Amino acid sequence: MTADEMKALGNKALQAGNLTEAIERYTEAIRLDGSNHVYYSNRSAAYLKKGDANNALEDAIACLGLNPQFCKGYSRKGAALHSLKRYNDAIVAYDEGLKKFPNDPSLTKGLSEVKRDKDGPPLGSGGGGGLFSPAMMAQMALDPKMRHYLNDKELMSKIQMIQSNPQLLTTMMNDPKVMMFLQQMMGGAMPGGGEEEGKAGDSASSAPTSTPNEKPSEKVEVEEISVEEDEHLTPKEREKKEKQNKALAAKTRGNDLYKSKKFEEALAAYDEAIALDNTNMTVLSNKAAVHFTQKNYDKCIEICENAITVGKANMAPFEDRAKVLTRCAKAYQKKKDLGMAIEMCKASQLECYSKDTQRLLKTLELEKRKADTVAYQDDTKAEEAKQRGNEFFRSKKWGDAVKEYEEAVKRAPKNAAIRNNCSAALCKIMDFNGAKREIEVAVDLDPKYVKAWARKGDIEVLLKENHKAMESYRKGLSIDSANVACKDGLRKVTASMGSSMSEEEQKERAAHAMADPEIQAILSDPVIRQILNDFNENPTAAQKAMADPLVASKIEKLIASGIVQTR
Numbered sequence: 001m002t003a004d005e006m007k008a009l010g011n012k013a014l015q016a017g018n019l020t021e022a023i024e025r026y027t028e029a030i031r032l033d034g035s036n037h038v039y040y041s042n043r044s045a046a047y048l049k050k051g052d053a054n055n056a057l058e059d060a061i062a063c064l065g066l067n068p069q070f071c072k073g074y075s076r077k078g079a080a081l082h083s084l085k086r087y088n089d090a091i092v093a094y095d096e097g098l099k100k101f102p103n104d105p106s107l108t109k110g111l112s113e114v115k116r117d118k119d120g121p122p123l124g125s126g127g128g129g130g131l132f133s134p135a136m137m138a139q140m141a142l143d144p145k146m147r148h149y150l151n152d153k154e155l156m157s158k159i160q161m162i163q164s165n166p167q168l169l170t171t172m173m174n175d176p177k178v179m180m181f182l183q184q185m186m187g188g189a190m191p192g193g194g195e196e197e198g199k200a201g202d203s204a205s206s207a208p209t210s211t212p213n214e215k216p217s218e219k220v221e222v223e224e225i226s227v228e229e230d231e232h233l234t235p236k237e238r239e240k241k242e243k244q245n246k247a248l249a250a251k252t253r254g255n256d257l258y259k260s261k262k263f264e265e266a267l268a269a270y271d272e273a274i275a276l277d278n279t280n281m282t283v284l285s286n287k288a289a290v291h292f293t294q295k296n297y298d299k300c301i302e303i304c305e306n307a308i309t310v311g312k313a314n315m316a317p318f319e320d321r322a323k324v325l326t327r328c329a330k331a332y333q334k335k336k337d338l339g340m341a342i343e344m345c346k347a348s349q350l351e352c353y354s355k356d357t358q359r360l361l362k363t364l365e366l367e368k369r370k371a372d373t374v375a376y377q378d379d380t381k382a383e384e385a386k387q388r389g390n391e392f393f394r395s396k397k398w399g400d401a402v403k404e405y406e407e408a409v410k411r412a413p414k415n416a417a418i419r420n421n422c423s424a425a426l427c428k429i430m431d432f433n434g435a436k437r438e439i440e441v442a443v444d445l446d447p448k449y450v451k452a453w454a455r456k457g458d459i460e461v462l463l464k465e466n467h468k469a470m471e472s473y474r475k476g477l478s479i480d481s482a483n484v485a486c487k488d489g490l491r492k493v494t495a496s497m498g499s500s501m502s503e504e505e506q507k508e509r510a511a512h513a514m515a516d517p518e519i520q521a522i523l524s525d526p527v528i529r530q531i532l533n534d535f536n537e538n539p540t541a542a543q544k545a546m547a548d549p550l551v552a553s554k555i556e557k558l559i560a561s562g563i564v565q566t567r
Contacts, residue, residue, distance in 0.1 A: 002282065003033035004248060010042060019050040032317050037066035037073065044076040053083040071101045078110045087118035149181050247277035254286060263290050281311035285324045288331075297331040304328035322352035329360065338368040373410075382411030386418050389425065398428040409438075416446035423455055427462070435459050450476045454485035457493075465516065466493050467557035522554045531555065 010025030026043035033039070044059035060076035067073065074097025081090035094111035101107060149155060155177045162172055172178045254269030270287040273280070284307035291300040304324050311321045329344035345361040348354070389404035405422035412418060419442040426435035436459050442452040453476030460469035470493050476486035514520070522528055531551065534542035546552045 002248065002280075003029040003036065003039070004244075006032060007036075007039055007042065010039075010046070014042070014046050014049070019046050022046040023050070035066060035315075037063045037070055040066065041070070041072055041076055044080065048076075048080055048083060053080050056080040057084065069100065071097060071104050071107070073097075074101075075104075075106045075110055078107070078114065082110070082114050082117070087114055090114045091118070152177065155181060243276045244280075247273040247280060247283070250276065251280070251283050251286065254283075258286070258290055258293075263294055266290050279310065279314045281307045281314065281316045281324065282320060284310060285320070285327065288324070288327055292327065292331055292334075295334070297334050300331040301328055301335075304331070318352040322348040322354060322357070325351060326354070326357050326360065329357075329364070333364060333367075336371075338364055338371060342368065373413075376410055377413065378411050379415075382408045382415060382418065385411060386415075386421065389421060393421070393425055393428075398425055401425040402429060414445055416442040416449050416452060419445070420449070420452050420455060423459070427459065432459055432462050436463065448479050450480045450483050450486065453479070454483065454489060457486065457489045461489070461493060466496060467519070468516075469493050470556070519558070522558060525554070527551070528554055528558075532558075 006025050006029035010022045010029060013019075013025055014022035023043060023046045026039050026046060029036070029039045030043070040059040040063040044056045044063060047053070047056035047059060057077065057080035060073060060080050063070060063076060064073040074093055078090045078093040078097070081087075081093055091111060091114050094107050094114065097104065097107045098111065158172055158175065158178055159181075250269050250273035254266045254273065257263075257266035257269055267287060267290055270283055270290070273283045274287070277283075284303055288300045288303040288307065291297075291303060304327055307324045308321060308328075310316070311324065325344050325348035329341045329348065332338070332341035332344060342361065342364050345357055345364060348357050349361070385404050385408035389401045389408060392398075392401035392404060402422065402425045405418060405425055408415070408418045409422055419438045423435040423438040423442065426432075426438065436456070439452055439456045439459060442449060443456060446452065453472050457469040457472035457476070460466070460472060470490060473486045473490035473493065476483055477490070480486070527545075528551070531542050531545045532555075534545065546555065
C-alpha cells in the first residue's frame with residue numbers, strides 16, 4: 001500500500017473520530033514517504049485532537065521543516081503552542097505565518113484567540129470580570145439550559161468556594177458536576193484544551209481533550225492536496241501532483257485487471273501509470289509480476305532491474321525494494337539460473353530481511369548443489385579417473401588411489417565397480433568405516449554384484465561384525481555358489497566361532513555387537529530369550545525350536561557376534 005493510500009485511510013479514521021488509528025495510519029505513511037509535509041501536518045492535527053500537544057508540536061515543526069511555505073504548518077504550530085499555554089511562542093508562530101500569508105483567516109483567528117487567552121483574566125477569578133462573576137452568573141440564570149445548575153445547592157457551594165479562592169479550580173475540576181457545568185458554560189468545549197477541528201484544526205481556540213472512545217462533535221477536516229493545498233503549490237508542483245494522482249488511478253485499474261487475469265490490459269494500464277509518473281517503483285514491480293505470470297521471465301528480470309534503479313533513485317522503502325529483488329530471484333529460478341537467483345535473494349535480504357525470502361534462499365542453495373552435482377557427472381571422465389586410481393593402487397600409492405577413485409565417484413555416482421575399488425583403497429589406509437560406506441552403496445546400486453558382497457563381508461570381519469559378515473558371504477553365494485572369495489570368507493567366519501579367544505577379546509566383540517541395532521532387536525525378542533534359557537534348562541525344547549530356519553538364523557547371528565558362547 002502506498003503512502004497516499006495510508007494517508008487516505010488516516011483521513012477517514014480522523015473524520016470518524018478514531019484518533020489512535022488515524023495516528024497509526026499517518027505514521028505508516030511517514031514511514032513510506034518521510035519527505036511529504038502533509039503527513040506530518042495531518043498527524044499533528046490528530047495528536048492535538050487527542051490532547052497530545054507535545055507530539056502535535058513536534059509534527060508541526062517537522063512539517064514546516066519540510067515545507068516552510070506551507071501555510072497550515074504555522075496554524076498547526078500555533079495551535080499546539082496555544083494548547084501548551086505557551087502564549088508568547090504561539091504568537092510568534094502565528095506572526096511568522098502571517099508575514100508569509102498576511103490574508104490567511106485561520107492564522108488571523110488563531111492569533112487573536114491566543115492574545116485573548118493571554119491577556120484575559122484567569123478562570124475562576126473573582127470580581128466583575130471573572131468566569132464566575134455576578135454578571136456571568138446572572139446571564140446563566142437567563143439560559144434555560146443552565147438554570148437547573150444554579151438550583152443545585154451542592155454545586156453552587158463549590159462555585160462560591162472557587163469565587164473566593166480561584167486556586168481551588170484545579171482541585172474542583174475532578175468533580176463531575178463542576179466539569180459538566182464548565183462544559184455547558186463553554187458551549188461544550190473545555191478551556192485550555194487542544195484546537196477545535198471544525199475547520200481542519202486551523203483554529204487555536206480551546207477544545208476538550210478527547211478520549212480514545214470519544215467521537216468528535218464536528219467533522220474533522222484534514223489536508224487533501226487536491227482540495228486544500230493546491231493554492232500553496234506552484235503550477236509545476238500542482239501539475240506533478242495531478243499526474244501522480246492519475247498514475248495511482250491507472251495503477252489501481254491495472255491491479256484490478258491483473259486479478260481478473262486480463263494481463264495485456266493490465267500491462268497497458270501499468271504503462272499508462274509509468275508514463276504519468278516514472279518515479280513509482282511499485283508500478284514497475286506490478287508490471288514485472290504480470291510478465292512473471294505470463295512466463296516472460298527475461299522481461300520480468302529486465303523490469304525488476306529497472307524498478308530497483310528507480311526505487312534507489314527515489315528513496316523507495318527498503319521493504320518494497322526487497323520484494324522486487326525476490327521476484328527477480330524467482331524469475332531466475334524459473335530460468336534455471338540458480339546462481340543469479342541466489343545472488344538476488346541475498347541482495348533482497350540486505351535490503352529488508354524476510355523469513356520467506358530466507359526459506360527461498362535455502363531452497364535455491366539446495367537446488368544448486370544438486371544441479372552442480374548432476375552437471376559434474378561425466379562417464380568418460382569417470383572412467384579416466386578410475387584407470388588412474390587403478391594405476392596408483394597397483395603402485396601401492398593408496399592415498400593417491402583414494403583421491404582418484406573419489407573423483408571417479410563424483411563423475412559417476414551410480415557406478416558400483418568404482419565404489420568397490422574405492423572401498424578397497426580405503427581399507428588400505430585403514431578407513432574401514434569409509435570403506436563400509438562405499439561398499440554398502442555399491443551393493444545397493446547392484447545387488448547382484450558378487451565381488452561387492454565378498455568385500456562387504458571382509459570389511460565386516462575387520463570391524464568384528466562376524467554375524468553381518470556371514471550374511472554378506474551367504475548373499476554372495478546365493479548369487480554365485482562357486483564364488484571362491486565368499487566361500488573362503490564364510491569358512492573363516494564359521495571357524496572363528498569355535499576358536500578359542502581370550503576373555504578380553506570375547507568381551508570386546510560382545511560389546512561391539514551390543515551396539516548393533518539388529519542384535520539389540522534379536523535380544524529383545526521374547527521368543528529368542530526363552531530359547532536361550534531353554535539351552536540351559538530345557539535343551540530338548542531349544543533343539544526343537546532351532547528347527548525353525550528363522551530362529552536358527554537369529555541364534556547363529558548371536559553366536560557369530562560373540563553374544564552367545566558355545567563350549
